[in-house]
Amino acid sequence: MTHDPSGEDSLIARYFKPLATDPGAFGLVDDAAIIPADGDDIVVKTDAIVEGVHYLPDDPPDTIARKALRVNLSDLAAKGAVPAGFVLTLALREKDEAWLAAFARGLGEDAAAFGCPLLGGDTVSTPGPVMISIAAWGRVPKGRMVHRFGADSGDRVMVTGTIGDATLGLRMLTGRAEAAALADDPAAREMLIGRYRVPQPRNALAAAVRDFASASMDVSDGLAGDLAKLCAASGVSADIELSHVPTSPAATRLLSSGATSWESLVSGGDDYEILCTVPAAQCEAFRAAANAADIAVTDIGAIVAGTNTPRFRDGQGRPITLRRLSFSHF
Amino acid sequence: MTHDPSGEDSLIARYFKPLATDPGAFGLVDDAAIIPADGDDIVVKTDAIVEGVHYLPDDPPDTIARKALRVNLSDLAAKGAVPAGFVLTLALREKDEAWLAAFARGLGEDAAAFGCPLLGGDTVSTPGPVMISIAAWGRVPKGRMVHRFGADSGDRVMVTGTIGDATLGLRMLTGRAEAAALADDPAAREMLIGRYRVPQPRNALAAAVRDFASASMDVSDGLAGDLAKLCAASGVSADIELSHVPTSPAATRLLSSGATSWESLVSGGDDYEILCTVPAAQCEAFRAAANAADIAVTDIGAIVAGTNTPRFRDGQGRPITLRRLSFSHF
Numbered sequence: 001m002t003h004d005p006s007g008e009d010s011l012i013a014r015y016f017k018p019l020a021t022d023p024g025a026f027g028l029v030d031d032a033a034i035i036p037a038d039g040d041d042i043v044v045k046t047d048a049i050v051e052g053v054h055y056l057p058d059d060p061p062d063t064i065a066r067k068a069l070r071v072n073l074s075d076l077a078a079k080g081a082v083p084a085g086f087v088l089t090l091a092l093r094e095k096d097e098a099w100l101a102a103f104a105r106g107l108g109e110d111a112a113a114f115g116c117p118l119l120g121g122d123t124v125s126t127p128g129p130v131m132i133s134i135a136a137w138g139r140v141p142k143g144r145m146v147h148r149f150g151a152d153s154g155d156r157v158m159v160t161g162t163i164g165d166a167t168l169g170l171r172m173l174t175g176r177a178e179a180a181a182l183a184d185d186p187a188a189r190e191m192l193i194g195r196y197r198v199p200q201p202r203n204a205l206a207a208a209v210r211d212f213a214s215a216s217m218d219v220s221d222g223l224a225g226d227l228a229k230l231c232a233a234s235g236v237s238a239d240i241e242l243s244h245v246p247t248s249p250a251a252t253r254l255l256s257s258g259a260t261s262w263e264s265l266v267s268g269g270d271d272y273e274i275l276c277t278v279p280a281a282q283c284e285a286f287r288a289a290a291n292a293a294d295i296a297v298t299d300i301g302a303i304v305a306g307t308n309t310p311r312f313r314d315g316q317g318r319p320i321t322l323r324r325l326s327f328s329h330f
Numbered sequence: 331m332t333h334d335p336s337g338e339d340s341l342i343a344r345y346f347k348p349l350a351t352d353p354g355a356f357g358l359v360d361d362a363a364i365i366p367a368d369g370d371d372i373v374v375k376t377d378a379i380v381e382g383v384h385y386l387p388d389d390p391p392d393t394i395a396r397k398a399l400r401v402n403l404s405d406l407a408a409k410g411a412v413p414a415g416f417v418l419t420l421a422l423r424e425k426d427e428a429w430l431a432a433f434a435r436g437l438g439e440d441a442a443a444f445g446c447p448l449l450g451g452d453t454v455s456t457p458g459p460v461m462i463s464i465a466a467w468g469r470v471p472k473g474r475m476v477h478r479f480g481a482d483s484g485d486r487v488m489v490t491g492t493i494g495d496a497t498l499g500l501r502m503l504t505g506r507a508e509a510a511a512l513a514d515d516p517a518a519r520e521m522l523i524g525r526y527r528v529p530q531p532r533n534a535l536a537a538a539v540r541d542f543a544s545a546s547m548d549v550s551d552g553l554a555g556d557l558a559k560l561c562a563a564s565g566v567s568a569d570i571e572l573s574h575v576p577t578s579p580a581a582t583r584l585l586s587s588g589a590t591s592w593e594s595l596v597s598g599g600d601d602y603e604i605l606c607t608v609p610a611a612q613c614e615a616f617r618a619a620a621n622a623a624d625i626a627v628t629d630i631g632a633i634v635a636g637t638n639t640p641r642f643r644d645g646q647g648r649p650i651t652l653r654r655l656s657f658s659h660f
Contacts, residue, residue, distance in 0.1 A: 031405050031478065033373070034372070037372050041366055045362040126383065142366070
């Protein structure tokens, strides 16, 4: 009599046990895992991605795994935390071995690259879309997590990388007008699609955020909406120069030709960049630390007193009203 | 310009922020939560429940929330850990305010009752079935988590509560023959249904498990299959007396009348009892601690040398072959 020869246990043993090399994971043969805590605070975070909502059904499975983990790594980075591990809930329609093998390979490569080991999980069947929920945790020295609150009048508003590429990448994949506008530049299209499928979490910046930022969060639902959240949590407002918001050459071209708008770029989701506020006196040190970590940071405006929604101005200083700030599920 | 007035943020603010009273949750206004660690090990666990798979679509929403949390609390109890908090991923088809209000009420009551505060979460839309994934944390003194491995020849096999009620409860709800056999006893039917919908995790036994058990896990996929996993992890086998396996009066009646079988009871899922092994010399102290915690524990057999699947014997000592050990998703 054999036990569960082709069921979830063998699925886990085959695809995920090889990833669970951290001693706290006990090779996934136990019912729970251990995080040794040595006086640090443990920062915890959960984010889920759903087929057809956060990724497309025919996205390569390794990129789906990478995105599921990276959206959580991005939060840890913005909080100033060093990744310590994650657990995975995988809701699958059927057992597709080729899909699972590629998914597990991508997950394992990213877990190793970011130093964030798989510590456990749950695999369940669902008749509905595939869903991947990850809970991840990291460590910060006691009391040092960087919050959404803490931004103060006069602080500079800084953002990593470029904004709007991922939302354009989704439009490339769904055949929108933006795709036609880049018909002559397949490399640009591929870059944008890559930004949608595989975010680049800024974990190398975590220590600088911890050392210099007064408030911080990651940009996942749109820069404008996420900045509004940071300001609301901090009891402040902000003045943002849209012309200073960093964009990739592909996004810049689409902006120039009118194929996209600032509103689309700053309200579109999936950037997974860090948005943080840095006191003016710390900006030079923050920039130096970012340079040392090889991560681009851009000053896009200032925190100001007040509780109104952040103001956005165009290159001529004129206020722009955004009708839509961010992506919302409901 | 207002931000997200009816979207996921307001949903979270309305239903879940009131539950997030732990200081580490920062009122859910931040992107991550904190578990202060003071030298203890942090035990982590994730389990998900899916509509139509782990619960029925018309189950009362407060019971769905309780089940989602309790299946994780049950694991923490079996590992000897004291609950410390949890994060919630909620994948919903639509925003049904009445459903959400009842769900949040049940979740909040259980979080308070079990001392396991909500620390964060993610709410996503899905076209498919509702899914609730929870990752929960607990604390044990450093190095004291109780594993699946560690059972040794001669140890007694102990189980809490009664076995098989939940799988019978599901049969009551789905109109199987077992329901007809209890047509004259609505109280018994309700008891079985309650055991399916709202598990009773044995967190009050966690300290006793930590102090006296050589190996431990919770019974979630069927006693026979879960015992096989514990034995495999420990490199041992077991001899179990089916007539010693504790059953409720309702289950006993269905067994006597032939309306159910031992095989159904010990291979059915959703018991959420603790299965542990206790060295013979510790059994008296374990029983005393269980009595003090007001939790029934029953000796159902012995750990024996060998690596074969555990053997089950009937009341006359005859071996019984189980064709099916446990529930599997794939």
